[in-house]
Amino acid sequence: MVKKINQQTSSYWEQRRAKEEEWIKENLSNDEAFNRQLQVYYDQAINNIDEMIKANTDLITDKATGKVTEADVRSYETKAKSIVLEAQKRLKAGQKVQYGDYDKQINNHLKIYNATMRINRLEWIKSNIGLEMVQLGLNVDADLRDKLSADYQKEIKRQSGIMGESVGKLSSSSITAQIILAQTKGATFSQRLWVDQDVLKSKLDQVIANGIIQGQSNQRVARNLRDQLKSTVDNQRYVTERLARTESSRVQAQAEILSMKGNGFKYCIWIDEPRACAECKQIANKDNGWGKGVYLVDDVPFLPAHPNCRCVLSAYWVERLSLENLAQ
Template identity: 30%
Template sequence: MSYLKDREDAWIKEQIKLDKVREKEIMKQLQHAIDSIQTEIDANWDRFSNGQQITISEARKRAAKMDVERFQRKAKEYVENKDFSPQANKELKIYNLVMRVSRLELVKAQIGLELVTLFDGLDKWGYSQLSSAAKAEYLRQAGILGSTLDKDYAKKVSSIVNASFKSREYASFSDNIWQNFTEMKADLEKLLTKAITQGKNPKTVASELAKFLKPNQENIRYKLNRLMITEMTAIQTDIQKQSYLDAEIEDYDYIAEPSACEICKNVAKGGPYKVAKMQKGVNAPYMHAHCHCSTAPRINRESLEKALKKRGL
């Protein structure tokens, strides 16, 4: 068991390194979307203010009191009479501002499109990453167990990944991705509306947008990375269980990651466990979000370990 545990410990450390690579890709895609959103805001900012020293909030108040039809007639008279006194110009600009309040909704829609592009890309990228990891884990287990690859292994891998993506009894990876889309869209709309109504400078908005990218436990970057790590562990556990069943292995051990929490350490101490009763969150990873733990088959055949060493596995 010691040899298999050492192998699994080394594998866990490698997975942690790969998680950092995937986090960088998430960051890259988020940064691109944030840059596009900022560009959209900058391009439309002057249209919001229309050169007037009043906020959108004030404009809405004035709009509520304004008889639009009467004001339109008045504006037409200004133009026909070429009466462009300072007061006339001011009133016309305020009127235009009121009419352009709806521009805020248009920019929100444009931001929504940027986010759809972002999260659609993350959804597809995530599926690709999980599929590749599942296939790699199936091949790794075949090497560990000395098994001959099932000719239908690709279908088994695809079935497990698709179940994770679409058919799980709890929220799937894809569902969670789009839940994050909904949350980020709502947060951005609140930020934009607040900035406009308070007359903030676009640079101030840029600093607010940057908060979505900072590494803290509440922003979108953290949530997406946590989701990716957790789902990766879940799928690898599913592949491990399927491999043990295929090889008719009855027992397995829980292998806690190097920085494991007390929950995972206690589960690791409680083994071995029955493969037939292997269940994520109970006696198999993931036990919690961000879990990097793994499992190892409980095999009493010394010849298998000797064969693995001989093959350099």
């Protein structure tokens, strides 16, 4: 396919760039759609925790050290079992991506909360908040895996259409899982997500602890917790949105590079997004002797260049004359 593309005129490359810029806009639009999907999950967590706080205001301080009743245990265990069943259902549903340590993450978190919730009524409340975090993590992790799988597969097919070649093994489930669950800076996207959920849980626990230490009334502690609940969860939702955008960009970039290498392309061009930062603009404008933003595929800077990066890579042909001039 390289021989066919290298004969294209300069107008072809201009059109190719225009189409890539449209593709960037489509990615940004898809990001917003996924953000709305995330907000549903986070808003539900806020509502559930808020209702629990209202129903157990007296337990937060006055009866915080009281014994956990059998009714408390049963209500907790019922919810924990429903989370496990939902996780198992997702695992058996035949998603495009192997879930790997998905169920392990959920079970590890549940074991902790199962142990601590029996200490006293306060720990029971905190463990119930933990259940909401597990439910939230379950939903977000599963949806993000499916999104990344779809983003990778779609980009592989798009590149196939551009280059006129079949997708081959690049679209196999094993390669898809390998790309999606790859580690960056020592962690997978799923591991980062669950760490973020733990951070959120810790922040909510701290609000309760601070109220008790300061001797606040149970109504005031409950009110402060509800007031801080939304802002804390919303801030954490932004972290998840950033993770989703960054990981989507990463798997698409990997699809682009694998497609270029598989079709014999040695050069690519970095196309910056409309809201590109100074770092990405510098990459897109750097001239290595083949034109602005043109790099050897093996030497192109890692994409995404930073969290939230939405630049793209596109196959590029360097004329032999340009190479000869550069050599001189």
